[in-house]
Amino acid sequence: MNLSELSREFVLHFGEMGSRWGINRTVGQIYALLYVAERPLNADEIAEALAFSRSNVSMGLKELESWRLVRLQHLPNDRREYFSAPEDVWAIFRTLAEERRKREIDPTLSMLRGAIMATPANEADRFAQKRMKEMHDLIELATMWFNDVQRLEPETLKQLMKLGARVQKLLEMKDKLKVVTGAKAQGR
Amino acid sequence: MNLSELSREFVLHFGEMGSRWGINRTVGQIYALLYVAERPLNADEIAEALAFSRSNVSMGLKELESWRLVRLQHLPNDRREYFSAPEDVWAIFRTLAEERRKREIDPTLSMLRGAIMATPANEADRFAQKRMKEMHDLIELATMWFNDVQRLEPETLKQLMKLGARVQKLLEMKDKLKVVTGAKAQGR
DNA sequence: TTGAATTTTCAGGAAGTTCTGAAATTATAG
DNA sequence: CTATAATTTCAGAACTTCCTGAAAATTCAA
Structure with a gap:
């Protein structure tokens, strides 16, 4: 198991990127x-390919399993555990x-919710709560949207992304249609 | 400058979260x-509010400036520099x-592009390149989309997000319309 | 069972990062 | 200019995280 130039570069880059995120270099590689x-x-x-100790690899794999980013499987007539990354990039x-x-x-959302509910002790608190509410609402909207949209078929998602900013036209069209057909509730 | 209970909790939470991302505890706080x-x-x-050394604060502010997350301003008749976070959460x-x-x-994209262009040395390289291409295409699509969409008005964006998965209906409607009006190019 | 193969755990050393206080630098009021 | 206020830099101490090798635990074939 020795890495080609091509793969080595990829692996090293991911190691560096990993340490920019919470994930450490070893795990990234x-x-x-x-x-x-x-x-x-x-x-x-x-361990051999990356020149890490066996135990380091064991810990790294544990970490990746906790992120559900690797699949564990067994090969016939081999007691060792084999690991692979899921094939579908969208799924990853x-x-x-x-x-x-x-x-x-x-x-974070639950901390924000708690803070927003608390009784403000003074004017500064009232202001802080206003700010926290703004942040809370944005994060909540974004996560709910993400949650919703990630269940769409990759193909649908691709179509939406390719549309880019032109989605605005579509939204305007939708609104006009609502007006014409006399629908009562707008938006939601 | 002493923090209320409410703000302290918020500040401490952000410190911890900060260290999960690349940003360190001090900077988060x-x-x-x-x-x-x-x-x-x-x-x-x-420095007083967070009980950090003055120099630590100086470095933290430098870091935040490099992320363009704080605004620096001067108050009349005061030589000191005053810092604030931009008000618009969407802008943040x-x-x-x-x-x-x-x-x-x-x-990452440019590393991937380089690797994809390189001449593969063997079958394993060819496979690795296929995987890298999949990742490249997904990241590129997502960033282009993000780039595009982040220029929309926050109101438009909110509307789109509230739509959630129902955007699929809108896309289908669009396609039907295209068919009916006999438009030639589909999608892009 | 036993024992070899495999995986996991863990103490502690190595490496990396954060934070401070002191000194250097920069800015500005007088 | 000079003096002082404000900010930045930086060496090294304190703290954290990472990584290893050795030992323990687990698994499974015989």
Whole structure:
């Protein structure tokens, strides 16, 4: 298991990027390696390819499993565990987004909710609450939207993205239609 | 400058969250403090409120300036520099997204482009390139879309988000319309 | 069972980062 | 200019995170 120039560059880059995010270098590299690997790899192969200690790889894989970013499987007549990255790139991004939501966004939202509900002690508190409410509403809207939209078919999503800013025209069209047909509730 | 219970909780939470992202605890707290402050604060006030050394605050503010997340201003008859967080929450998120794109996404895209263009040395390389291309295309589509959509009015964006998954209906409607009116180019 | 293969845990050293106080630099009022 | 206020820089101490090798635990074939 020795890496080609091409894959090595990819793996190293992901290591650096990983450490910019919460994920550490080792974990980033392991993930990148699995992503470009043609077949599932076992821990020894990973350790050799990346020149990490066996135990480091074990911990990295644990981390990736907790992020649900790797699949564990067994090959016939081989006791070792083999790991691979899910094939569908859209699914990978969805998982990543979902996990981050659970770990970072949800706790933030609940902290904000608590703070907004609390009785303000003075004018400064009232102002702070106003600011927190603005942030809360934006985050909530964005996550609900994300939640909603990530369940669409990748093809639909692609279509929407390709539309880009022209989605505005579509929205305007929709509103006009509502006016013409005399629908009562606008927006939601 | 002493913090109310309410603001302190917010500030501490942001400190922790900050360290989950690349941003460190100090920087997260400084930002949170400015975000809920009614008026611009100077470095000494920040240092006192958060019980950080003056120099630590100085470095934190530098970092925030490099992310374009704080505004620097001067008050009449006061030599000190006063800092504040932009008021528009949507603008804040846009800035954050833009900066991350510049620092993390763009370099990744160019690395991927380079790797995809390179001549593959063997079958494994060819496979790796296929995977990299999938990732490249998804990231590129998503960033182009983001770029496009972030220029829309916050109101339009809100409307789109509230629509959520029902956007699918709108897309279908659009396609039917195209068929009916006999438009030639579909999608883009 | 036993024992070899495999994986996990963990103490502690290595590496990296954060934070401080002191000194240097910069800005400006007089 | 000079003196003082304000800010920045920086070496190193304090703290955190990462990584390893050794030992423990688990798994499974025989």
